[in-house]
Amino acid sequence: MSLVLQMRSERAGLVAQVQALAQIEATGGSLTAEQLSQFTDLEAKVNELTAKISRAEAAERLAAASAVPVNESASGINGPPAHISGPFNEATKPGVAMAQMVRLLVQAQGNQHQAAELAKANNFGADVHMALSTVTPGSGGVLVPENFSTSVIESLRPKSVVRRMGAVSLPLNNGNLTMPRILGNTQVSYIGTEEDIAVTSMQFGDLKLASKKAAAIVPISNDLLAYSGVNPRIDGQVSGDLSTSMGLSEDLHFIRSAGGGSLPKGLRYWALPGNVVAAPPTANITLEVIDLYLGGLMLRLEAANVDLAACGWLMAPRTIRWLQALRDGNGNKAYPEIDQGTLKGYPVALTTQIPVNLGAGGNESEIYFVNFADCYIGEDATLAIAISTEASYKDANGDTVSAFQRDQTLIRVISKHDFGPRHVESIAVGTAVTWGAGM
Structure with missing residues (x-):
């Protein structure tokens, strides 16, 4: 050690x-x-x-x-390098160390010590070799070192729209985090001569986050995982697959999970009832009605004195493309700023994790206008990975797929986190959105 x-x-x-x-x-x-x-x-x-x-x-x-490799002199290389990535003991680039751990563990069939020897023999970074030499199994699989898991969590930012839009990540202390929040402001009044000052006080509440276990299963081709040396393209592919699967899983729950038990509560169910507004139907709708509706969602936050500097929109691709295609009476785009990634002056992000099959007719979606600086993700820095070449999984269509039959390896990643807004007034939700249902 x-x-x-x-x-x-x-x-x-x-x-x-x-x-x-x-x-x-x-x-x-x-x-x-x-x-x-x-x-x-x-x-x-x-x-x-x-x-x-x-x-x-x-x-x-x-x-x-x-560090200098044994076959290299201080003044230059004596022979051709064995791999394109540089010498053993060179630090691994952030975000790919976990992917390299996964590949080595697969090659070693889960044997950590053998994986560590493979790391050394195949010119992987010293940090990867050290991690595999000292890592211990956990209840959810092999525990990823904290410095590796931190880089994985950071790599989720471009993959998860909630993180990308500005949600604040904070560490969980022993699996819990409590943040005070103001429910009501102190009232200030004017008084006359010899009149008593009215006694008022601020009202406080707490946002309590407790770690919830999230698991993502990532099927990866054995042809990629079988490569024995360092290769930035292969490691980038594995790292990208892991980050994408974890990011989609996070968005699914941070946006629409009802919460309770082992699930975090998403934006949809944190929103106040008065901030949940049904959209006007598509039939006979006018541009003026659409504009008033979008402005009404914004007004919910403005009326609650929410800081709008970090606000943004979340929509399904169908909804944003319909708005992007709208034209005024002169044939001009109604919202040309969508081409630059904004709507009515605020950033807009699309995600397939907002459904388009809601409602009785199975054709409704939702729109979110949120102050993301008020949204917090409590993170447990521990990640656990488990590997199987024989398990099965369900694909996007719900069909069961055998990893063995497909010559794949399943990587299961378990993380722990929770999600919540410091002020529930910072969320407005548009429901029953049928815009673009016929596209």
């Missing part, structure tokens, strides 16, 4: 002791003088170890950056 990992393990033990002491007071007890002294000593040791870990990590990064 490396020095950094040893110190991290030691620090984790000390933190556990600190938390045990803190729990005594959290449950209504009191610390003795001896326990208070122990708490102070533990805190100092944790801080000292944290500083040592930072220095050791910096030293490892410098060593990795200056």
Whole structure:
């Protein structure tokens, strides 16, 4: 085990002791003088170890950056490189380390130590080799190191429209996060001479996020996973497939999940009843009616004094393409700004995770106008991956597919997170949208 990992393990033990002491007071007890002294000593040791870990990590990064392969002299390469990616001990680019772990684990049939040797033999980065050498199995599969999982979570931003539109990501502390929010403002009044000042107070509530387990299954061709060396195109393909599947799963729940139990609650069910407005039907609709309706969704947020600087629209592709095609009486585009990615001055994003088969007629969709800076994603930094070449899965049509028969490997990724707005007034939802149903 490396020095950094040893110190991290030691620090984790000390933190556990600190938390045990803190729990005594959290449950209504009191610390003795001896326990208070122990708490102070533990805190100092944790801080000292944290500083040592930072220095050791910096030293490892410098060593990795200056490493020279055994078949290369200090002045140049003596022979052709074995792979196009550079020498072993070179740091892996962010976002692909997890993909490389997956490929190596598949080749080693789940044997972590054998996968670590393959990483070393095939010129993978030192961080990938170290991770495979020290990683331990978890209940949901092999646990991905935190530095790898953090880069995977960050790579979700362009894949998930909720993240891309500006939702704020925050860490969950022991699986939970509580954020205070203001429900009502203090009232200010004018008074005359010798009149008493009216006593008012702000009303507060809490946004409570608790980790929910999300799982995505990604089928990947064995022809890609079988490649033994480093290849940026292959690693990028695997990384992209993982990120896309996780991003779609997040959007499905962050937008429309009803919540409860093991599910996060999505925007649709966080919205206040007064902020959920049915759209006018397509038949005999006019441009003026459409404009008034879209403005009405915006007005819901404006009337609640919501900061509109980070607001944006979410729509199904069908809806945005219908609006994009609208023409006024002179044949000009009604909303030409859609070509530049905005609608009525605010960014617009399309997603297939907003259905177009809602309602009694099976042809309705929804429109969302949201202050995304008020939306929070509580993240657990731990990711778990599991691999199977024999399991089955259901494709987009609901048909069962055998991974073995298709010569595929199924990668199951499990993450933990929760979602919610700090102010529910920051969400307006247009329902019963049949616009574009005949396209």
